[in-house]
Amino acid sequence: AQKITQTQPGMFVQEKEAVTLDCTYDTSDQSYGLFWYKQPSSGEMIFLIYQGSYDEQNATEGRYSLNFQKARKSANLVISASQLGDSAMYFCAMSTEYNFNKFYFGSGTKLNVKP
Amino acid sequence: EAQVTQNPRYLITVTGKKLTVTCSQNMNHEYMSWYRQDPGLGLRQIYYSMNVEVTDKGDVPEGYKVSRKEKRNFPLILESPSPNQTSLYFCASSDGLPNQPQHFGDGTRLSIL
Numbered sequence: 351a352q353k354i355t356q357t358q359p360g361m362f363v364q365e366k367e368a369v370t371l372d373c374t375y376d377t378s379d380q381s382y383g384l385f386w387y388k389q390p391s392s393g394e395m396i397f398l399i400y401q402g403s404y405d406e407q408n409a410t411e412g413r414y415s416l417n418f419q420k421a422r423k424s425a426n427l428v429i430s431a432s433q434l435g436d437s438a439m440y441f442c443a444m445s446t447e448y449n450f451n452k453f454y455f456g457s458g459t460k461l462n463v464k465p
Numbered sequence: 466e467a468q469v470t471q472n473p474r475y476l477i478t479v480t481g482k483k484l485t486v487t488c489s490q491n492m493n494h495e496y497m498s499w500y501r502q503d504p505g506l507g508l509r510q511i512y513y514s515m516n517v518e519v520t521d522k523g524d525v526p527e528g529y530k531v532s533r534k535e536k537r538n539f540p541l542i543l544e545s546p547s548p549n550q551t552s553l554y555f556c557a558s559s560d561g562l563p564n565q566p567q568h569f570g571d572g573t574r575l576s577i578l
Contacts, residue, residue: 395569450563451496455507
């Protein structure tokens with residue numbers, strides 16, 4: 351069975367510091383993709399970053415990077431130089447070769463950035 | 466502008482009164498999906514469609530119906546809504562390629578009294 355686990359319901363970080371949001375996944379499929387989404391208080395879902403299971407390098411998008419550790423089945427999101435606008439809910443998601451159109455989401459992490 | 470449009474954004478209604486939430490995308494995506502978001506549970510897939518006239522159940526399909534008569538539209542139907550269907554609903558679309566994210570609408574907040 352496919353599963354995404356986010357064990358941090360809420361986190362605080364000081365503005366300008368880096369923060370890591372944890373995500374572990376479970377799948378027996380060899381080919382899969384991992385995604386992170388941001389949900390601000392306004393409610394929309396914003397795609398941040400993608401990592402494929404066969405990608406050898408960790409994905410990066412601006413201040414976002416994905417720390418992909420395949421053997422440990424973890425795909426942690428790292429946000430560098432946190433900004434007040436980073437305060438939001440963050441979701442980790444996965445799709446697999448069984449059906450790349452079916453996404454599995456974690457329960458989310460609420461990040462609060464303190465000034 | 467590429468987008469997924471859901472309507473209505475907010476709806477308060479009563480138990481048993483049929484309702485439809487519309488979803489339309491302008492990206493010519495083949496794949497569309499409905500999710501519900503509940504506190505502590507993340508997003509759970511209700512139904513998805515891989516193309517016109519092709520739909521399948523997600524993880525929580527009970528109490529919902531969908532149809533896909535046109536590629537761009539994927540309405541969610543609650544034939545007899547109940548209070549446990551009070552939730553935030555998202556429609557999403559994608560082109561179905563492995564490395565492509567799903568594009569989400571802005572969400573519909575439903576309250577069933």
